[in-house]
Amino acid sequence: MATRKKQSSRRSGKKAGKKTGKKTSKKAGKKVQRSMEEMKSGTLRSGRSGKKVTSRKQAIAIGLSEARRAGANVPARKKSSKKGSKKRTSKRSGASR
Numbered sequence: 001m002a003t004r005k006k007q008s009s010r011r012s013g014k015k016a017g018k019k020t021g022k023k024t025s026k027k028a029g030k031k032v033q034r035s036m037e038e039m040k041s042g043t044l045r046s047g048r049s050g051k052k053v054t055s056r057k058q059a060i061a062i063g064l065s066e067a068r069r070a071g072a073n074v075p076a077r078k079k080s081s082k083k084g085s086k087k088r089t090s091k092r093s094g095a096s097r
Contacts, residue, residue, distance in 0.1 A: 025073035032063030 038044035039059040046053055046062070053059055067074050 022073055022075040024075060025067075027070065027072040028064060028067035028074045031067040031070065031072065032060055035059045035063035035066070 035044055036056070036059050039053050039056070042052060044053040044059060044062065045051065046058070053062065064074055
Protein backbone atom coordinates (compact mmCIF):
# COMPACT_ATOMS: atom_id res chain seq x y z
CA MET A 1 0.00 0.00 0.00
CA ALA A 2 1.25 3.42 -0.91
CA THR A 3 1.00 6.15 1.71
CA ARG A 4 0.05 9.64 0.75
CA LYS A 5 1.95 12.69 1.94
CA LYS A 6 -0.05 15.33 3.73
CA GLN A 7 0.06 18.68 2.02
CA SER A 8 0.97 21.58 4.21
CA SER A 9 -1.63 24.29 4.67
CA ARG A 10 0.84 27.07 3.87
CA ARG A 11 0.15 29.21 0.88
CA SER A 12 3.25 30.48 -0.88
CA GLY A 13 5.04 31.30 2.37
CA LYS A 14 2.80 34.21 3.45
CA LYS A 15 1.12 34.35 6.82
CA ALA A 16 -2.61 33.72 6.67
CA GLY A 17 -4.74 36.76 7.42
CA LYS A 18 -1.91 39.30 7.40
CA LYS A 19 -2.31 42.19 5.00
CA THR A 20 0.67 43.24 2.98
CA GLY A 21 1.27 46.94 2.65
CA LYS A 22 3.85 49.63 3.15
CA LYS A 23 6.47 49.01 5.79
CA THR A 24 7.34 51.93 8.03
CA SER A 25 10.84 53.23 7.34
CA LYS A 26 13.62 53.84 9.86
CA LYS A 27 13.33 57.57 9.19
CA ALA A 28 9.69 57.46 10.30
CA GLY A 29 10.63 55.48 13.41
CA LYS A 30 13.19 58.11 14.38
CA LYS A 31 10.63 60.90 13.93
CA VAL A 32 8.15 59.07 16.18
CA GLN A 33 10.86 58.36 18.75
CA ARG A 34 11.86 62.04 18.78
CA SER A 35 8.25 63.17 19.25
CA MET A 36 7.78 60.64 22.09
CA GLU A 37 10.90 61.96 23.84
CA GLU A 38 9.64 65.53 23.43
CA MET A 39 6.27 64.54 24.88
CA LYS A 40 7.91 62.89 27.90
CA SER A 41 10.06 65.96 28.53
CA GLY A 42 6.98 68.20 28.14
CA THR A 43 8.17 70.19 25.12
CA LEU A 44 5.94 68.66 22.41
CA ARG A 45 3.23 71.06 21.29
CA SER A 46 0.28 70.51 18.99
CA GLY A 47 0.27 72.29 15.66
CA ARG A 48 -2.59 74.75 15.50
CA SER A 49 -3.39 75.55 19.12
CA GLY A 50 0.11 75.14 20.56
CA LYS A 51 -1.17 73.20 23.57
CA LYS A 52 1.12 70.73 25.32
CA VAL A 53 0.64 67.15 24.08
CA THR A 54 0.10 64.61 26.88
CA SER A 55 -1.40 61.71 24.89
CA ARG A 56 0.87 58.91 23.69
CA LYS A 57 -1.31 58.33 20.62
CA GLN A 58 -1.21 62.01 19.71
CA ALA A 59 2.60 62.02 19.99
CA ILE A 60 2.82 59.04 17.63
CA ALA A 61 0.43 60.73 15.19
CA ILE A 62 2.55 63.90 15.20
CA GLY A 63 5.72 61.88 14.55
CA LEU A 64 4.14 60.00 11.64
CA SER A 65 2.76 63.22 10.21
CA GLU A 66 6.21 64.84 10.29
CA ALA A 67 7.69 61.74 8.66
CA ARG A 68 5.13 61.92 5.85
CA ARG A 69 6.02 65.55 5.22
CA ALA A 70 9.72 64.62 5.13
CA GLY A 71 8.98 61.98 2.48
CA ALA A 72 9.51 58.87 4.61
CA ASN A 73 7.90 55.55 3.74
CA VAL A 74 4.85 55.51 6.03
CA PRO A 75 1.59 53.51 5.65
CA ALA A 76 -1.47 55.52 4.69
CA ARG A 77 -3.73 56.84 7.43
CA LYS A 78 -6.61 54.65 8.48
CA LYS A 79 -9.95 55.98 7.29
CA SER A 80 -12.22 56.96 10.16
CA SER A 81 -15.85 55.96 10.02
CA LYS A 82 -18.33 58.66 10.95
CA LYS A 83 -20.77 56.88 13.24
CA GLY A 84 -22.44 59.77 15.05
CA SER A 85 -22.45 62.30 12.25
CA LYS A 86 -26.21 62.25 11.81
CA LYS A 87 -27.77 65.65 12.26
CA ARG A 88 -29.96 65.83 15.33
CA THR A 89 -33.27 67.58 15.05
CA SER A 90 -34.90 68.93 18.15
CA LYS A 91 -38.31 67.63 19.04
CA ARG A 92 -39.52 71.11 19.96
CA SER A 93 -38.37 72.89 16.80
CA GLY A 94 -41.17 75.48 16.78
CA ALA A 95 -42.09 75.59 20.49
CA SER A 96 -39.31 77.97 21.58
CA ARG A 97 -40.68 80.93 19.60
